[in-house]
Amino acid sequence: MNDVLTIKQDFPILHQDVNGHPLVYLDNAATTQKPNMVIDALDKYYKTVNSNVHRGAHALADQATKDFEATREKIRQFLNAAHQEEIIFTRGTTEAINLVSKTFGKKFIGAGDEIIISTMEHHSNIVPWQMLCEENGAILKVIPINDKGEIIYEEFLNLLSDKTKMVSIVHASNALGTVNPVERIIEDAHKVDAKVLIDGAQSSPHLTVDVQKMDCDFYVFSAHKVYGPTGIGALYGKKELLEAMPPFHGGGEMIKEVTFEKTTYNELPYKFEAGTPNIGDTIAFGAAIDFVNQVGKSFIAEQENKLLAYATEKLSKIERVRLIGTADHKVSVVSFIIEGIHPYDVGMMLDARGIAVRTGHHCTQPLMQRFGLEGTVRASFAVYNTLEDVDKLVEGIKRIIQMFG
Incomplete structure (x- = not known):
């Protein structure tokens, strides 16, 4: 095609x-428009498969689970992640960034630690980090940009220090189209042991993404920017980091065992996927990935x-x-x-x-x-x-x- x-x-x-x-x-x-194969996938789920996932013993539940988890594998391949359990379903880019700020940030970023973002960030990659800084006394640093809309790289290097715990930066600007040199940013951030989150909302539809080659610690994107439905997206995180982070939401699916005295949490990726998920749109998300791969x-x-x-x-x-x-x-x-x-x-x-x-x-x-x-x-x-x-x-x-x- x-x-x-x-x-x-x-x-x-x-x-x-x-x-x-x-x-x-x-x-x-x-938002991108949706091809017939995405619309048809959503229609087919509600007409022929509609059932909850993971916990059912009947045929519809089994098929829904297979289709749901097939999308996770498609996203793993789309990003070239090493493991399926490194792919967490979220409501989109915004929720994925909030998940990281409120779990990784809560556990690993404290008073006096520094977070670096850039001048060209979307509000969804500004406000969650501001909220974290207000809660725990961390400090937000901002990379300036030049008149062409490019980050001033020397200024980024000047901001980096052993106090830097997180660099959260957009891969491609939604307002300017600027593509940032994320591989170089990640390499330099890792030299001071900082973690790096890449906002891929605008890069995922346009650029080939390889999170292993990039070596980012987190990568986030939304289905609706990639010809898929709204209200569904994904967080990629390195397995060892996701395992070390506390859960985001509490409820069903994210647990192994619950008593009134203590709860033990589920394994990845389900530890971060509390409650009944957005099953139909997740399956249609997989169809959107298929569309991009076909084109x-x-x-x-x-x-x-x-x-x-x-x-x-x-x-x-x-x-x-x-x-x-x-x-x-x-x-x-x-x-x-x-x-x-x-x-x-x-x-x-x-x-x-x-x-x-x-x-x-x-x-x-x-x-x-x-x-x-x-x-x-x-x-x-x-x-x-x-x-x-x-x-x-x-x-x-x-x-x-x-x-x-």
């Missing part, structure tokens, strides 16, 4: 009119890089348009402002022509403050987008500028 128009046919939502115009969906960094990460990267280069060239030539985030290494995000026109107005007027983009601060308010902006307009691409989609975006922007004079 390596023809864009053929791939696009597999996404039913894309074949509709919005405000009287064919939909041009350019909000993929917020091929190399084809996805080739197509998206073509779109990114084309959009960057076209937009940079429009007077009054200023690109925000011009890093040398990017994934398929183009953020920009139009001088004299509020981003929200731009988004509303593009929507009137059926063009879906994202406007605002993109849950990166400190980053917007770094650039002196309230927000940007963000167009983000997926494998089903075409050069014609970019042309319609460019045409819409030119019309808006003409309207405002």
Whole structure:
């Protein structure tokens, strides 16, 4: 499957009119659309399999468990993790980061210890660490970025010390598209015995990820950024770290034995998966991984890089348009402002022509403050987008500028 128009046919939502115009969906960094095989997997579960997992003795429970655990293996392969039990199901990237901050952080990060993040982090990779620092007296340090939207690496090295216990950094920025040099960051962080969490929400759809080669301690991502359902994601953690961390939630499944005097906890990965899980969406998550594998990460990267280069060239030539985030290494995000026109107005007027983009601060308010902006307009691409989609975006922007004079 390596023809864009053929791939696009597999996404039913894309074949509709919005405000009287064919939909041009350019909000993929917020969430990707879902192919038929993902929708069908969810439909099939509820129509033919619906049952709780792990504890049933009947046929439906057995099939649900097999399908559920098959997704764990697919994710293990997707990330090239060493062990299935290193894959923990979560509600998504946000919950996965909170899990690490409230378990690893609670046990291994104390008063005076330091946590390093970057200026370009999503709020979900800022607030959990701030909360931890407020609770235990740890100190949050922030890597500055340059005007292109790249971390200033020398400043990162200056922040590293024997007080550093955690470096939590985004692999690819949702607001700028910047791809950070995570392998180098991990190598340098490990020199001071710091652990590293990689926020892979935006890298997982676009880049080939190998957590063993990368040598990260934790990697987190969400299904809905990778053509899967919302409300489900995964945490990868090195086995020895997950075993040393206390549980996140208490309840069923995460226990071995409960008495009123004492509870003993389950083995990995179930120690971190309390309660009835999101079974249907987890199974559909596996179908999304299948879709990406069928299309091929190399084809996805080739197509998206073509779109990114084309959009960057076209937009940079429009007077009054200023690109925000011009890093040398990017994934398929183009953020920009139009001088004299509020981003929200731009988004509303593009929507009137059926063009879906994202406007605002993109849950990166400190980053917007770094650039002196309230927000940007963000167009983000997926494998089903075409050069014609970019042309319609460019045409819409030119019309808006003409309207405002």
